Amino acid sequence: MAEKAYVTEAECIKEMASYFDKEAYGKAVELLKNAPRIGASGCGHSGILCQHFAHLMCCIEQPAKFISPAEAVHGGTGFLQAGDVMLFASRGGKTAELLPIMDICKKKGVKIITVTENTGSPLAKGADVVLKQHVNRETDRYNCQGTTSTTALAVIFHVLQTMLIEETDFKNEQFALIHPAGAVGERLNK
Numbered sequence: 001m002a003e004k005a006y007v008t009e010a011e012c013i014k015e016m017a018s019y020f021d022k023e024a025y026g027k028a029v030e031l032l033k034n035a036p037r038i039g040a041s042g043c044g045h046s047g048i049l050c051q052h053f054a055h056l057m058c059c060i061e062q063p064a065k066f067i068s069p070a071e072a073v074h075g076g077t078g079f080l081q082a083g084d085v086m087l088f089a090s091r092g093g094k095t096a097e098l099l100p101i102m103d104i105c106k107k108k109g110v111k112i113i114t115v116t117e118n119t120g121s122p123l124a125k126g127a128d129v130v131l132k133q134h135v136n137r138e139t140d141r142y143n144c145q146g147t148t149s150t151t152a153l154a155v156i157f158h159v160l161q162t163m164l165i166e167e168t169d170f171k172n173e174q175f176a177l178i179h180p181a182g183a184v185g186e187r188l189n190k
Contacts (some may be wrong), residue, residue, distance in 0.1 A: 004140035006176045007031055009151045012136045013146035016152060019132045020159075029110050029130045031058070035085040039110075041072060042089035043097050045146030046153060050089050053157040060161060060170045061178070071124035077101060083111030085103060090114070091149050093121020102126045131156055 030039060038057050040050035050066050057064035061164070067076045067086075080086060086105045088098050093116035102123060105112055114127035117135060124130045133156060139147040176188035 001141065004058065005147070006138060006143065007137050009148050012134065012148050012152055013155055014043060016134045019134045024129055024131055025159065025163060028113050028131060028160060029167050030123060031085045031129065032062060032160065032164060033115060033167055035111070036063070037080060037084040038062060038178065039067045039080050039084065040064060040089070040096060041067045041069055041086065041101060043069055043095050045088040045150045046091065048118040049150055049153045050087065053087065056157055056161040059175065059179070060164055061174060062164065070099045080108060080110045081104065085111045085113060086157060087113045087115065088123050089153055090123050090152045091135065093115050093118035093123040097121070105179065115153060119184065149176060
């Protein structure tokens with residue numbers, strides 16, 4: 001079973017290429033590039049990956065923050081202003097905790113990007129841009145643990161960062177300035 005996990009996830013990533021929508025990703029990158037601030041929110045594994053997304057954005061000097069769904073409806077959405085972007089990640093697109101946050105964003109004039117498998121879901125229908133997530137199956141025998149789905153979500157976030165690096169002409173020298181620590185900082189700052 002363990003070796004099959006590699007195959008399952010590799011197949012998922014390969015299949016994801018056929019769901020790549022150049023126009024949708026282009027719109028998402030344009031929104032992210034021009035946003036004064038970027039918020040990201042999700043629950044469970046999606047929330048953990050949204051923290052990764054916020055860090056990826058900060059690493060290329062696109063100010064971003066993970067907004068906990070619990071904190072968002074208790075003032076946390078005050079971080080977002082008109083013209084900002086909120087990214088929601090929800091495999092099913094119906095995560096109840098995210099729906100009131102979407103309503104707040106719409107009232108504030110915050111643009112919404114939703115990453116989901118379910119393009120007919122409430123979070124997809126309320127979004128300015130929808131990025132399709134594809135998951136063939138989770139790696140466990142019960143097909144229910146967030147394994148392949150988190151890999152798929154991470155790949156989408158990596159694609160967005162890769163595109164933004166190109167779109168903004170982000171330079172390694174910029175990254176070296178904000179990343180002086182660790183092996184990467186040592187290599188960049190030689």
